[in-house]
Amino acid sequence: MKHLIYVVTLLVFLTGCMDDHTDTSNESKLLISAATSLTDALNEIIPLFEEETRSTVDLNIGGSGTLARQIQQGAPADVFLSADTLSMNRLKDQGLIDSDTEMMFAANQLVLIGHRDTDLSINSLDDLTKTEVGQIAIGNPDSVPAGLYAKDSLEHINIWDNPSLKKKFVYARSVRQVLSYVATGNTDIGFVYKTDLQKEDRVIPLLKINEHFHKPIVYPAAMLEDSSQPDLAEQFLSFIKQEHIQQIFKKHGFSF
Incomplete structure (x- = not known):
């Protein structure tokens, strides 16, 4: 009977550990919606961020206007990286962007x-x-x-x-x-x-x-107001402004 109690207790403990592990994994997933023109640079940058923060990034690539509409319609996202200020402003005007986190991080031609x-x-x-x-x-x-x-x-x-x-x-x-x-x-x-x-x-x-x-081709970034990962989102926004990350953007043809 003692052995049975021990086995049951161990199973309950291990199940709890697995549940905790699953929750932690979910808690460290960042959802990023990003303009198509950023694809190659982000494919190089995101693995560096994942390694540094021990997190996982899901990347949703598309036209900035399309991505903005998806967010307006309730699509989940933690960070929005746009290829124009217009798409970002549309979300900001609707209160969907945390304006305090908005920044410009790149430019193009x-x-x-x-x-x-x-x-x-x-x-x-x-x-x-x-x-x-x-x-x-x-x-x-x-x-x-x-x-x-x-x-x-x-x-x-x-x-x-x-x-x-x-x-x-x-x-x-x-x-x-x-x-x-x-x-x-x-x-x-x-x-x-x-x-x-x-x-x-x-x-x-x-x-x-x-x-x-035309208007200046600048790339704004911001955290979504209803982000489920605000700390990780702010970490990412700080990360892409670091000098070694800016050099990766520069290597892919972006300016500042």
Whole structure:
């Protein structure tokens, strides 16, 4: 009987340990929603954070506008890393962001790209209306910041509403889809970030877009107001501002 009591007690103890372990694992999981253009840099940075904090990070990648809408609709997230201030401000205006944690952590540049075998010569955005320019990939301006920056640039020189230009547009769900369209030859040219060029050798930059044609391309980060992991979220926000992490962003083409 004593042996039976001991076995039962041991089982109860071990079950409690397993439950405690499971709870601890869940408590150290961070949910991050991040803009597509950050993918490569974050794939290098997140394992470093996980090792340092003994935590697990779940990464939700997408267009900033799409991610913001997901959060508005109740999708769980602890940290939001956006490729534009507009998407962040939409969440802030609804009280979904902890404004005290918001910060800018990176910057980027918009470029027009073509396939490496292209014969096109683009000297200015006005050249896009020429007949020799075929389909143009652009992120959906309603959900993809790179697409909105491209739209702003074309509006700046008064050609956004040009009918001959409009019919050339092929809208994409993300800036990486734009990159894929051009790399595979599905479109002649496309608008992407400078950082996107580093992972695709089938495309070349044709034109750097004048930075005065659109709002500054800056990347804000913030913790969600209803984060279930506020301490870990703040740790991550501090982590990506550390010098050695900023150097990783720089290696992937971002500026500050």
